[in-house]
Amino acid sequence: xxxxxxxxxxxxxxxxxxxxxxxxxxxxxxxxxxxxxxxxxxxxxxxxxxxxxxxxxxxxxxxxxxxxxxxxxxxxxxxxxxxxxxxxxxxxxxxxxxxxxxxxxxxxxxxxxxx
Ligand code: SF4
Ligand code: SF4
Numbered sequence: 001x002x003x004x005x006x007x008x009x010x011x012x013x014x015x016x017x018x019x020x021x022x023x024x025x026x027x028x029x030x031x032x033x034x035x036x037x038x039x040x041x042x043x044x045x046x047x048x049x050x051x052x053x054x055x056x057x058x059x060x061x062x063x064x065x066x067x068x069x070x071x072x073x074x075x076x077x078x079x080x081x082x083x084x085x086x087x088x089x090x091x092x093x094x095x096x097x098x099x100x101x102x103x104x105x106x107x108x109x110x111x112x113x114x115x
């Protein structure tokens with residue numbers, strides 16, 4: 001934090017054209033409710049993990065949809081798959097299955113398996 005009480009974020013570029021969206025497509029295929037996510041953040045607000053660690057399901061959903069898979073991979077293992085977020089999602093997204101499928105897809109990609 002600087003003397004003005006805020007700091008600027010490091011600039012970064014998101015290359016939508018080149019990023020690999022296969023993980024998002026994999027989830028859309030097997031858990032179509034993922035399409036209904038509006039990134040409202042209700043899931044992140046209720047998440048116990050998010051209370052103690054820098055983890056947000058809203059952020060994870062956005063990273064996956066952007067194809068920022070490497071960043072998503074660094075965060076996804078923090079989820080305990082407790083399912084609490086399903087109870088508060090206003091769009092009826094099966095969040096637990098989304099995370100499960102995302103982890104599965106990221107693992108397959110890592111092993112150079114076809115999705
Ligand atoms: S609560 Fe549901 S709609 Fe909102 S960000 Fe989470 S998954 Fe998406
Ligand atoms: S399933 Fe994961 S993201 Fe959802 S509330 Fe539990 S720890 Fe948080």
